[in-house]
Amino acid sequence: MAEYAARRGARTGATVWRARSGGPEQSIAPDGVMDLMWFRGRLVVAGPDTRTMVVETRAGEVTWGLQLAPGMAYALLGVPADELTDQRVDLSDLVALPGCRGGSFEADVDDAAGTGTDTDTDGAADALERVLVALWTHADPERSVLRLAASLDRAARRGLGVRETAELHGLPERSLRRLSNRLFGYGPKTLVRIHRFQHALHLARAGMPLSDASATAGYADQAHFNRESKRLTGQTPARLTRAT
Numbered sequence: 001m002a003e004y005a006a007r008r009g010a011r012t013g014a015t016v017w018r019a020r021s022g023g024p025e026q027s028i029a030p031d032g033v034m035d036l037m038w039f040r041g042r043l044v045v046a047g048p049d050t051r052t053m054v055v056e057t058r059a060g061e062v063t064w065g066l067q068l069a070p071g072m073a074y075a076l077l078g079v080p081a082d083e084l085t086d087q088r089v090d091l092s093d094l095v096a097l098p099g100c101r102g103g104s105f106e107a108d109v110d111d112a113a114g115t116g117t118d119t120d121t122d123g124a125a126d127a128l129e130r131v132l133v134a135l136w137t138h139a140d141p142e143r144s145v146l147r148l149a150a151s152l153d154r155a156a157r158r159g160l161g162v163r164e165t166a167e168l169h170g171l172p173e174r175s176l177r178r179l180s181n182r183l184f185g186y187g188p189k190t191l192v193r194i195h196r197f198q199h200a201l202h203l204a205r206a207g208m209p210l211s212d213a214s215a216t217a218g219y220a221d222q223a224h225f226n227r228e229s230k231r232l233t234g235q236t237p238a239r240l241t242r243a244t
Contacts, residue, residue: 011129015067021057032194034073037065043091047084048185052233064124071149071183075141081185156191
Protein backbone atom coordinates (compact mmCIF):
# COMPACT_ATOMS: atom_id res chain seq x y z
CA MET A 1 0.00 0.00 0.00
CA ALA A 2 1.25 3.49 -0.81
CA GLU A 3 2.37 5.67 2.11
CA TYR A 4 2.51 9.45 2.32
CA ALA A 5 3.71 11.74 5.12
CA ALA A 6 4.24 15.52 5.22
CA ARG A 7 5.52 18.08 7.72
CA ARG A 8 6.90 21.58 7.96
CA GLY A 9 10.56 21.87 7.06
CA ALA A 10 12.75 23.06 9.90
CA ARG A 11 14.89 25.29 7.68
CA THR A 12 12.29 27.09 5.51
CA GLY A 13 8.86 26.25 6.91
CA ALA A 14 7.88 24.80 3.54
CA THR A 15 5.84 21.61 3.46
CA VAL A 16 8.15 18.68 2.80
CA TRP A 17 6.77 15.24 2.03
CA ARG A 18 7.79 11.68 1.48
CA ALA A 19 5.84 9.16 -0.61
CA ARG A 20 6.50 5.44 -0.81
CA SER A 21 4.90 3.75 -3.81
CA GLY A 22 2.65 0.76 -3.25
CA GLY A 23 2.81 -0.60 -6.79
CA PRO A 24 3.91 -0.16 -10.40
CA GLU A 25 2.36 3.28 -10.75
CA GLN A 26 1.31 6.29 -8.70
CA SER A 27 -1.70 8.50 -9.51
CA ILE A 28 -1.45 12.17 -8.55
CA ALA A 29 -4.61 14.27 -8.58
CA PRO A 30 -4.50 18.04 -9.32
CA ASP A 31 -3.86 19.97 -6.10
CA GLY A 32 -3.08 23.55 -7.19
CA VAL A 33 0.53 23.22 -6.03
CA MET A 34 3.92 22.91 -7.75
CA ASP A 35 6.65 20.80 -6.18
CA LEU A 36 10.39 20.32 -6.19
CA MET A 37 10.99 16.56 -6.05
CA TRP A 38 13.83 14.09 -5.66
CA PHE A 39 12.84 11.19 -7.92
CA ARG A 40 15.15 8.44 -9.19
CA GLY A 41 18.32 10.44 -8.67
CA ARG A 42 17.03 13.62 -10.28
CA LEU A 43 15.82 16.97 -9.04
CA VAL A 44 12.50 17.44 -10.81
CA VAL A 45 9.98 20.29 -10.91
CA ALA A 46 6.38 19.05 -10.93
CA GLY A 47 4.34 21.53 -12.92
CA PRO A 48 0.73 22.48 -12.18
CA ASP A 49 -1.64 19.62 -13.03
CA THR A 50 -5.01 19.97 -14.71
CA ARG A 51 -5.67 16.21 -14.66
CA THR A 52 -4.49 13.15 -12.81
CA MET A 53 -0.87 12.33 -13.60
CA VAL A 54 0.10 8.65 -13.61
CA VAL A 55 3.78 8.07 -12.84
CA GLU A 56 5.51 4.73 -13.32
CA THR A 57 7.12 3.58 -10.09
CA ARG A 58 8.36 0.45 -8.38
CA ALA A 59 6.75 -0.97 -5.25
CA GLY A 60 8.53 0.52 -2.23
CA GLU A 61 10.18 3.28 -4.27
CA VAL A 62 10.51 6.51 -2.28
CA THR A 63 10.08 10.06 -3.60
CA TRP A 64 10.83 13.15 -1.52
CA GLY A 65 9.21 16.45 -2.33
CA LEU A 66 8.89 20.07 -1.25
CA GLN A 67 5.78 22.12 -1.97
CA LEU A 68 6.54 25.50 -3.54
CA ALA A 69 4.50 28.41 -2.21
CA PRO A 70 2.12 30.19 -4.64
CA GLY A 71 4.09 32.00 -7.36
CA MET A 72 7.44 30.73 -6.07
CA ALA A 73 8.25 28.53 -9.06
CA TYR A 74 7.89 31.50 -11.40
CA ALA A 75 9.82 33.79 -9.05
CA LEU A 76 12.74 31.39 -8.59
CA LEU A 77 12.99 29.82 -12.04
CA GLY A 78 11.87 32.74 -14.22
CA VAL A 79 9.66 30.34 -16.22
CA PRO A 80 5.92 31.09 -16.54
CA ALA A 81 4.03 28.31 -14.77
CA ASP A 82 1.79 27.67 -17.79
CA GLU A 83 4.88 26.49 -19.69
CA LEU A 84 5.14 23.65 -17.14
CA THR A 85 1.46 22.66 -16.96
CA ASP A 86 0.98 18.87 -16.80
CA GLN A 87 4.74 18.29 -17.07
CA ARG A 88 7.62 16.96 -14.96
CA VAL A 89 10.87 18.74 -15.89
CA ASP A 90 14.43 18.35 -14.62
CA LEU A 91 15.41 21.37 -12.54
CA SER A 92 18.70 21.63 -14.41
CA ASP A 93 16.77 22.12 -17.67
CA LEU A 94 15.13 25.23 -16.21
CA VAL A 95 17.85 27.00 -14.27
CA ALA A 96 21.59 26.83 -13.75
CA LEU A 97 21.96 25.40 -10.28
CA PRO A 98 24.07 27.46 -7.90
CA GLY A 99 26.89 25.69 -6.08
CA CYS A 100 26.42 23.77 -2.86
CA ARG A 101 28.63 22.64 -0.02
CA GLY A 102 29.57 19.22 -1.39
CA GLY A 103 29.66 19.70 -5.16
CA SER A 104 26.45 19.12 -7.10
CA PHE A 105 23.03 19.35 -5.50
CA GLU A 106 22.16 16.01 -7.05
CA ALA A 107 25.02 14.32 -5.18
CA ASP A 108 24.14 16.22 -2.00
CA VAL A 109 20.51 15.10 -2.02
CA ASP A 110 21.41 11.59 -3.14
CA ASP A 111 23.76 11.18 -0.17
CA ALA A 112 21.06 12.44 2.18
CA ALA A 113 18.36 10.24 0.62
CA GLY A 114 20.40 7.16 1.41
CA THR A 115 18.55 3.87 1.09
CA GLY A 116 15.02 5.17 1.52
CA THR A 117 14.60 4.09 5.12
CA ASP A 118 12.78 6.19 7.71
CA THR A 119 16.06 7.33 9.24
CA ASP A 120 17.00 8.99 5.93
CA THR A 121 13.95 11.24 5.86
CA ASP A 122 15.31 14.20 7.80
CA GLY A 123 18.49 14.31 5.73
CA ALA A 124 16.69 14.20 2.39
CA ALA A 125 14.15 16.82 3.44
CA ASP A 126 16.91 19.09 4.72
CA ALA A 127 18.83 18.68 1.47
CA LEU A 128 15.77 19.70 -0.56
CA GLU A 129 15.32 22.73 1.67
CA ARG A 130 18.93 23.73 1.09
CA VAL A 131 18.28 23.57 -2.67
CA LEU A 132 15.32 25.90 -2.14
CA VAL A 133 17.40 28.33 -0.09
CA ALA A 134 20.13 28.36 -2.75
CA LEU A 135 17.59 29.04 -5.50
CA TRP A 136 16.06 31.83 -3.43
CA THR A 137 19.45 33.45 -2.79
CA HIS A 138 20.37 33.17 -6.46
CA ALA A 139 17.06 34.59 -7.77
CA ASP A 140 16.40 37.17 -5.03
CA PRO A 141 12.68 37.24 -5.98
CA GLU A 142 10.42 40.24 -5.66
CA ARG A 143 8.45 39.85 -2.41
CA SER A 144 5.54 41.84 -3.86
CA VAL A 145 4.99 39.18 -6.54
CA LEU A 146 4.92 36.42 -3.93
CA ARG A 147 2.52 38.40 -1.71
CA LEU A 148 0.20 38.94 -4.67
CA ALA A 149 0.36 35.24 -5.60
CA ALA A 150 -0.47 34.26 -2.02
CA SER A 151 -3.43 36.65 -1.98
CA LEU A 152 -4.77 35.28 -5.29
CA ASP A 153 -4.42 31.74 -3.95
CA ARG A 154 -6.36 32.65 -0.79
CA ALA A 155 -9.11 34.18 -2.92
CA ALA A 156 -9.34 30.98 -4.95
CA ARG A 157 -9.52 28.86 -1.79
CA ARG A 158 -12.43 31.06 -0.65
CA GLY A 159 -14.15 30.31 -3.96
CA LEU A 160 -14.25 33.91 -5.19
CA GLY A 161 -15.19 34.41 -8.84
CA VAL A 162 -13.03 36.06 -11.47
CA ARG A 163 -14.79 39.44 -11.18
CA GLU A 164 -14.63 39.47 -7.37
CA THR A 165 -10.97 38.48 -7.35
CA ALA A 166 -10.08 41.08 -9.98
CA GLU A 167 -11.88 43.84 -8.08
CA LEU A 168 -10.30 42.77 -4.79
CA HIS A 169 -6.83 43.17 -6.31
CA GLY A 170 -7.54 46.21 -8.51
CA LEU A 171 -6.89 44.30 -11.73
CA PRO A 172 -8.73 44.15 -15.06
CA GLU A 173 -10.12 40.62 -15.53
CA ARG A 174 -7.93 40.05 -18.60
CA SER A 175 -4.83 41.01 -16.61
CA LEU A 176 -5.90 38.67 -13.79
CA ARG A 177 -6.16 35.75 -16.23
CA ARG A 178 -2.71 36.45 -17.70
CA LEU A 179 -1.20 36.80 -14.22
CA SER A 180 -2.86 33.61 -13.00
CA ASN A 181 -1.52 31.68 -15.99
CA ARG A 182 1.97 32.96 -15.27
CA LEU A 183 1.89 32.28 -11.51
CA PHE A 184 -0.27 29.15 -11.28
CA GLY A 185 -0.25 27.58 -14.74
CA TYR A 186 -3.95 28.11 -15.45
CA GLY A 187 -6.68 30.70 -15.10
CA PRO A 188 -8.42 31.72 -11.87
CA LYS A 189 -11.52 29.61 -12.60
CA THR A 190 -9.45 26.43 -12.84
CA LEU A 191 -7.57 27.33 -9.64
CA VAL A 192 -10.90 27.71 -7.79
CA ARG A 193 -12.16 24.39 -9.17
CA ILE A 194 -9.05 22.49 -8.07
CA HIS A 195 -9.02 23.96 -4.56
CA ARG A 196 -12.76 23.24 -4.14
CA PHE A 197 -12.25 19.65 -5.32
CA GLN A 198 -9.33 19.10 -2.93
CA HIS A 199 -11.28 20.63 -0.04
CA ALA A 200 -14.24 18.32 -0.60
CA LEU A 201 -12.00 15.29 -1.06
CA HIS A 202 -10.11 16.09 2.15
CA LEU A 203 -13.39 16.28 4.08
CA ALA A 204 -14.60 12.99 2.60
CA ARG A 205 -11.33 11.24 3.42
CA ALA A 206 -11.63 12.53 6.98
CA GLY A 207 -14.94 10.68 7.30
CA MET A 208 -17.56 13.26 6.34
CA PRO A 209 -20.42 11.86 4.20
CA LEU A 210 -20.01 12.76 0.54
CA SER A 211 -23.21 14.81 0.46
CA ASP A 212 -22.03 16.92 3.43
CA ALA A 213 -18.51 17.25 2.01
CA SER A 214 -19.97 18.45 -1.30
CA ALA A 215 -22.11 21.12 0.37
CA THR A 216 -19.38 22.27 2.75
CA ALA A 217 -16.88 22.72 -0.09
CA GLY A 218 -19.36 24.74 -2.17
CA TYR A 219 -20.75 22.27 -4.70
CA ALA A 220 -24.41 22.56 -5.67
CA ASP A 221 -24.90 18.91 -4.71
CA GLN A 222 -23.11 15.56 -4.60
CA ALA A 223 -23.73 14.99 -8.31
CA HIS A 224 -21.83 18.22 -9.02
CA PHE A 225 -18.90 16.93 -6.93
CA ASN A 226 -19.02 13.62 -8.80
CA ARG A 227 -18.88 15.31 -12.21
CA GLU A 228 -15.99 17.54 -11.18
CA SER A 229 -14.07 14.60 -9.73
CA LYS A 230 -14.47 12.61 -12.96
CA ARG A 231 -13.33 15.61 -15.05
CA LEU A 232 -10.20 16.11 -12.95
CA THR A 233 -9.27 12.53 -12.09
CA GLY A 234 -11.41 10.16 -14.13
CA GLN A 235 -12.72 8.65 -10.88
CA THR A 236 -15.63 9.22 -8.52
CA PRO A 237 -15.06 10.73 -5.05
CA ALA A 238 -16.26 7.47 -3.49
CA ARG A 239 -13.55 5.51 -5.27
CA LEU A 240 -10.87 8.08 -4.44
CA THR A 241 -11.90 7.99 -0.79
CA ARG A 242 -11.77 4.18 -0.65
CA ALA A 243 -8.31 4.23 -2.26
CA THR A 244 -6.82 6.23 0.61
